[in-house]
Amino acid sequence: MTTIAIVTFDGFNEIDSFVALSILNRVARPAWRAVLVAPSREITSMNGVRISAHAELEAAAEADAVLVGSGTKTRDVVADARTMGRLRLDPARQVIGSQCSGALVLAKLGLLAGTPVCTDRRTKATLESEGVSVLEQPLFARGNVATAGGCLASVYLAAWTIAKLAGEDAARAALAYVVPVGEERAAAEHALDVAAGATRAPRASKGYRG
Amino acid sequence: MTTIAIVTFDGFNEIDSFVALSILNRVARPAWRAVLVAPSREITSMNGVRISAHAELEAAAEADAVLVGSGTKTRDVVADARTMGRLRLDPARQVIGSQCSGALVLAKLGLLAGTPVCTDRRTKATLESEGVSVLEQPLFARGNVATAGGCLASVYLAAWTIAKLAGEDAARAALAYVVPVGEERAAAEHALDVAAGATRAPRASKGYRG
Numbered sequence: 001m002t003t004i005a006i007v008t009f010d011g012f013n014e015i016d017s018f019v020a021l022s023i024l025n026r027v028a029r030p031a032w033r034a035v036l037v038a039p040s041r042e043i044t045s046m047n048g049v050r051i052s053a054h055a056e057l058e059a060a061a062e063a064d065a066v067l068v069g070s071g072t073k074t075r076d077v078v079a080d081a082r083t084m085g086r087l088r089l090d091p092a093r094q095v096i097g098s099q100c101s102g103a104l105v106l107a108k109l110g111l112l113a114g115t116p117v118c119t120d121r122r123t124k125a126t127l128e129s130e131g132v133s134v135l136e137q138p139l140f141a142r143g144n145v146a147t148a149g150g151c152l153a154s155v156y157l158a159a160w161t162i163a164k165l166a167g168e169d170a171a172r173a174a175l176a177y178v179v180p181v182g183e184e185r186a187a188a189e190h191a192l193d194v195a196a197g198a199t200r201a202p203r204a205s206k207g208y209r210g
Numbered sequence: 211m212t213t214i215a216i217v218t219f220d221g222f223n224e225i226d227s228f229v230a231l232s233i234l235n236r237v238a239r240p241a242w243r244a245v246l247v248a249p250s251r252e253i254t255s256m257n258g259v260r261i262s263a264h265a266e267l268e269a270a271a272e273a274d275a276v277l278v279g280s281g282t283k284t285r286d287v288v289a290d291a292r293t294m295g296r297l298r299l300d301p302a303r304q305v306i307g308s309q310c311s312g313a314l315v316l317a318k319l320g321l322l323a324g325t326p327v328c329t330d331r332r333t334k335a336t337l338e339s340e341g342v343s344v345l346e347q348p349l350f351a352r353g354n355v356a357t358a359g360g361c362l363a364s365v366y367l368a369a370w371t372i373a374k375l376a377g378e379d380a381a382r383a384a385l386a387y388v389v390p391v392g393e394e395r396a397a398a399e400h401a402l403d404v405a406a407g408a409t410r411a412p413r414a415s416k417g418y419r420g
Contacts, residue, residue, distance in 0.1 A: 014232045015388060018224035018259075022361065025257045036259060047235045049228075049246060050262040118391060138390035149391035151232065152365065156390065178225060180348035180366065180404075181328060181359035194390075 002165060004034040005063035007087065007105070008053060010043045011073035015151035016099040020067050023158035026174040027166060035059070039083050046072045061088040065161050070100030070120065070151075078108045095164045097146040097157050103127060106147065115142045118149035141198040160195035168192060212375060214244040215273035217297065217315070218263060220253045221282035225361035226309040230277050233368035236384040237376060245269070249293050256282045271298040275305035275371050278312030280330065280361075285311075288318045305374045307356040307367050313337060316357065325352045328359035351408040370405035378402060 004024050008017045017036060024034035035054035044050045060066045066089055077083055084105075089096055091111055098106045100120035106112050107127065116133040117140065124134040138153035139146060141160060148157040155175070162171035172188055179187035214234050218227045227246060234244035245264035254260045270276045276299055287293055294315075299306055301321055308316045310330040316322050317337065326343040327350065334344040348363035349356060351370060358367040365385070372381035382398055389397035 014228035018228040021257055021259070022224045034257070047231055047244070048264065049231070052260040054258065120391065135392075137392040150394070151388040152397070153390035155362065178361040180363035181330065182345075182347040184360070187362070 001031040002029065002033070003063045004065040004067065004161065004165075005037045005055070005060040006034060007057065007060055007066060007068040007102070008036045008038045008043060009069070009071050009073055009077050010039070011046050012043065012069050012071035013100065013151060014045050014047060014049065016071075016102070016154050017069040019152070019154040020069070020099070020158045020161075023155065023174055023178055024161065026177045027162055027170055028173065029166060029170070032166075039077075039086070057083070057086040058088075061090075063094065065095035065097070065165055067096075067157060067161065068098040068102030068105045070102050070123075074101035074104050074123075075126075078104045084108060091144045095144050095161055097148065097161060099148050099154055099157060100151065103147045106145065107132065111145055112147070115145070116140055118147040118153070120149050124149075139194050139198040146198060155191050156194040156198070159191045160198055163192070163195050168196070171195065211241040212239065212243070213273045214275040214277065214371065214375075215247045215265070215270040216244060217267065217270055217276060217278040217312070218246045218248045218253060219279070219281050219283055219287050220249070221256050222253065223280045223310065223361060224255050224257060224259065226281075226312070226364050227279040229362070229364040230279070230309070230368045230371075233365065233384055233388055234371065236387045237372055237380055238383065239376060239380070242376075249287075249296070267293070267296040268298075271300075273304065275307070275375055277306075277367060277371065278308040278315045280310030280312050284314050284333075285336075288314045294318060301354045305354050305371055307358065307371060309358050309364055309367060310361065313357045316355065317342065321355050322357070325355070326350055328357040328363070330359050334359075349404050349408040356408060365401050366404040366408075369401045370408055373402070373405050378406070381405065
């Protein structure tokens with residue numbers, strides 16, 4: 001059984017959590033499942049959509065991979081010792097990633113010590129004020145820990161996670177389902193390139209060409 | 211007040227509905243709101259996430275724009291006269307779009323007569339068997355009605371919708387929040403190009419360049 005837990009808090013950004021959930025669940029392997037985990041069974045997104053999580057935070061400790069989503073209340077989460085204490089992650093045996101302000105959670109857990117980080121522009125200011133080096137690129141990885149910045153970098157974080165757990169061909173196949181029609185090859189290969197190049201920093205991002 | 215209704219059914223694809231919802235709600239205008247509407251207050255996504263919709267299907271009739279999402283049960287929806295009867299759309303006064311299998315709903319409502327369509331590969335076979343011409347591109351628009359194919363073409367459909375309702379600058383600003391860090395300009399301009407070029411078919415898609 002391979003389980004990926006997408007950690008999602010109240011006030012969450014829908015793109016960050018659901019793009020990862022959807023792409024990760026496209027992997028065509030038996031006993032492979034991506035789920036949303038949250039501090040409580042019901043949480044509400046930043047745009048007012050109430051959802052039921054699949055499981056509570058403690059389930060992340062048992063997952064093969066854990067991706068921490070972003071949202072409007074991540075600063076409150078990080079300041080809440082009780083919630084943070086429920087989140088037990090181990091980069092020695094788990095693949096771990098964060099999306100945008102999710103980097104604050106990984107930093108608080110001590111998982112980003114001495115490594116540059118990708119995040120959104122707002123979180124960048126917070127992390128830099130704490131002495132963290134923030135990169136101008138969508139994804140950076142060191143060992144089993146990756147950080148992503150910009151909601152739609154969730155596509156790259158999902159590709160990196162699948163590649164780590166199941167190989168690049170599995171990531172390519174999963175991406176093939178979700179990329180825009182007529183752009184399949186270019187979009188999937190670009191995402192795989194970003195994922196494969198995520199251990200290099202700074203990366204000279206060329207991005208899309210229309 | 212500008213309202214965009216994202217029509218979402220049981221078994222829905224999370225990327226299709228939530229990427230549009232999130233981008234559309236980035237438009238910084240007073241009294242502007244994108245909401246999820248569904249046949250019942252609670253529905254469950256294709257990956258087992260139960261959500262509460264903001265409103266029921268009838269609300270789409272009052273919206274300025276209506277985007278129909280995709281999912282695993284769209285064929286059942288289209289076959290259900292009672293559900294379809296609750297969905298009253300008017301392309302004379304509403305901006306209307308579909309994502310992937312959502313095209314089946316627009317076709318059933320008679321909104322795609324005589325126009326080529328964008329959709330996903332599975333729906334393509336269904337529509338072609340009914341004599342509809344399906345394009346190898348992510349987005350096509352004629353007048354107030356657009357169709358998109360491939361989950362992540364939801365970015366383009368959202369850009370097109372904002373451009374129709376509020377202009378290209380508003381679309382550019384909304385996209386700036388969600389594109390990957392380090393690729394902001396290229397990714398946003400590509401999406402705007404696809405949206406602006408959506409009235410041309412067939413479009414020579416160049417897609418992304420990594």
